[in-house]
Structures are given as structure tokens and as C-alpha cells.
Amino acid sequence: xxxxxxxxAALGFLFVGAGVVIGQSWRSAEEKGVMASDAAWLKAYGTRxxxxxxxxxxxxxxxxxxxxxxxxxxxxxxxxxxxxFAVPDMKLSWHADKAGVARSGELGYTSGxxxxxxxxxxxxxxxxxxxxxxxxxxxxxxxxxxxxxxxxSDLPPPSGG
Amino acid sequence: xxxxxxxxAALGFLFVGAGVVIGQSWRSAEEKGVMASDAAWLKAYGTRxxxxxxxxxxxxxxxxxxxxxxxxxxxxxxxxxxxxFAVPDMKLSWHADKAGVARSGELGYTSGxxxxxxxxxxxxxxxxxxxxxxxxxxxxxxxxxxxxxxxxSDLPPPSGG
Numbered sequence: 001x002x003x004x005x006x007x008x009a010a011l012g013f014l015f016v017g018a019g020v021v022i023g024q025s026w027r028s029a030e031e032k033g034v035m036a037s038d039a040a041w042l043k044a045y046g047t048r049x050x051x052x053x054x055x056x057x058x059x060x061x062x063x064x065x066x067x068x069x070x071x072x073x074x075x076x077x078x079x080x081x082x083x084x085f086a087v088p089d090m091k092l093s094w095h096a097d098k099a100g101v102a103r104s105g106e107l108g109y110t111s112g113x114x115x116x117x118x119x120x121x122x123x124x125x126x127x128x129x130x131x132x133x134x135x136x137x138x139x140x141x142x143x144x145x146x147x148x149x150x151x152x153s154d155l156p157p158p159s160g161g
Numbered sequence: 162x163x164x165x166x167x168x169x170a171a172l173g174f175l176f177v178g179a180g181v182v183i184g185q186s187w188r189s190a191e192e193k194g195v196m197a198s199d200a201a202w203l204k205a206y207g208t209r210x211x212x213x214x215x216x217x218x219x220x221x222x223x224x225x226x227x228x229x230x231x232x233x234x235x236x237x238x239x240x241x242x243x244x245x246f247a248v249p250d251m252k253l254s255w256h257a258d259k260a261g262v263a264r265s266g267e268l269g270y271t272s273g274x275x276x277x278x279x280x281x282x283x284x285x286x287x288x289x290x291x292x293x294x295x296x297x298x299x300x301x302x303x304x305x306x307x308x309x310x311x312x313x314s315d316l317p318p319p320s321g322g
Contacts, residue, residue: 107261
């Protein structure tokens with residue numbers, strides 16, 4: 001089961017906030033904005049293009065993947081993303097259940113759940129599901145970018161014991 | 162190693178934001194406020210009194226511990242805290258490296274690292290270390306309370322593989 005654990009660990013930081021919440025009129029325009037940025041980030045991950053995924057991160061962003069130290073800054077985060085995109089047969093989905101934006105409009109969050117499947121080895125499928133929290137910072141040009149992203153699994157730890 | 166995994170899982174949500182940053186003049190008064198609340202939360206955990214620890218949570222708070230589903234609301238969070246306080250010989254420390262507050266002053270975050278030791282079984286010490294992200298919401302009375310708290314380990318997953 002160690003392999004599964006390592007694959008899950010390597011996948012880790014992919015499971016990050018997003019979700020489309022179109023038409024939920026109870027959300028403020030700002031909340032809809034941060035949710036839309038989350039959904040756009042998921043689409044960027046789907047391209048498997050590191051630069052596109054990295055473009056959603058603030059220059060000071062920290063990605064906090066399980067089983068790894070904090071990765072801060074675009075160089076460190078880019079290496080994480082590249083490693084993740086190399087995982088075979090990965091299919092990832094996520095959905096933000098909650099979002100909020102400060103009254104001043106420059107700081108927000110999204111939180112929700114993720115699910116992922118992948119290949120641990122040829123013919124050996126793996127999966128994981130869990131939850132995440134993302135803090136977003138609005139840039140000078142009005143775009144939301146990720147300041148912190150962290151998640152963990154709902155499932156028991158991989159264990160041979 | 163399963164036991165260690167379960168103990169770590171049970172401990173999980175304790176590893177939550179705090180840190181004293183007294184005298185860092187580069188921090189705004191609001192940032193110092195949210196850091197002080199984090200430090201006060203750590204002290205509340207130290208009492209092993211569930212009600213004191215729970216008092217730092219917003220009524221809508223979500224605690225997102227590894228290996229468990231999201232716990233939302235004081236009933237669910239209180240059960241988590243009670244389970245954690247039952248772990249033998251636990252010694253926990255944490256430190257917030259980063260903090261921020263929106264210009265409007267009602268939404269903030271802390272983020273940093275934790276370290277914990279405990280007994281997996283009589284005579285069998287265990288430990289974990291990792292990082293966390295906490296989102297704080299200022300209440301009508303001016304007190305900061307936890308809206309979201311999530312963390313994960315830096316260490317490889319417990320595994321017998």
C-alpha cells in the first residue's frame with residue numbers, strides 16, 4: 001500500500017478548490033467571482049499545462065500538499081504541478097460547497113470536496129476523496145489568484161498494518 | 162502502523178492555527194489581533210476543556226481533519242475535540258508563520274506549522290508534524306472566531322507496505 005500512499009501524496013496538491021455555482025442568486029457578485037475563478041482553475045488543470053495552472057497562483061502563493069513540506073512561490077509550486085501532471089490516468093473533479101469574500105472585496109475563500117482516480121500501477125486503479133480550503137487574493141487588475149491552497153483525504157491512511 | 166495512522170487521524174484537528182507574534186511591528190493591528198486569537202486558541206486546547214476550545218469556533222465553523230469527513234457546527238466539532246483530548250500523552254505545539262486580514266477587517270487567515278507527540282500504545286511513542294490553514298471571521302463583538310480549519314502532515318503516510 002505504500003505505492004498508493006505515494007501516488008496519493010504526489011497527486012495531493014491537485015485537489016484544490018473550485019466549483020461552478022451559476023445561478024445561485026443568494027451569492028454576492030464577489031462570491032460568484034471567486035467561485036468562477038476556482039472553476040477556471042480546474043479547467044486550467046485539465047489542460048495539463050503547468051504554465052496555465054500556475055497562472056492562477058499569486059506570486060506569494062503557498063501550496064500545502066499532504067506528505068510534503070509547504071511549497072511557496074511559483075518555482076516550488078510549478079515543480080509540484082509538473083509532478084502531478086505526470087501521474088498516469090488521473091481523472092479529477094472537485095466542487096466548492098462554500099465561498100466567501102470580505103466586504104472590502106480583496107480577500108476570499110472557497111471550500112469543498114474533491115474526488116480523483118488514477119493508476120497506481122498498470123492495471124491497478126487507485127482513488128482518493130477529501131476536502132480542501134483555498135484562500136484567494138484579488139490582484140490589482142481584478143483577477144482572483146490563489147494565496148493558500150490545502151486539502152486532505154477523507155479516507156483512512158494507506159496502511160499495510 | 163495502522164494504529165499510528167488512526168491515532169494521528171484522531172489527533173488530526175488539533176493541529177490548528179496559532180502563534181504568538183508579539184513585537185512584530187510590520188504586522189498591522191488587525192493581523193496582530195488574529196494572531197493573538199490563534200495563540201489564545203492554543204492555550205484553550207491546552208486546558209483539555211472541550212467547551213473552552215469550542216468557544217473559539219464560529220457557529221458555522223468547519224473542521225477538516227485528515228481521514229475524516231468535514232465536521233461542521235459545534236456539535237460535530239465538539240465530538241472531534243473530545244476524541245482528541247482522549248489521546249494519551251499528547252504534547253502539541255504550533256506556530257503561525259503568516260497572517261492576513263482583509264481591509265474591511267472582518268475576514269482573516271493564519272497559516273503555519275505544527276508538531277505533536279503522543280503515545281500510540283503504552284511505551285510506544287508517536288509523533289507527527291505538518292502545516293495548517295485557518296480562516297477567521299470577526300464576530301459582532303469584535304472577537305475573532307474560526308470559520309475553517311484544515312491541516313495535513315509533512316510526513317509520508319503510515320504504511321506497512
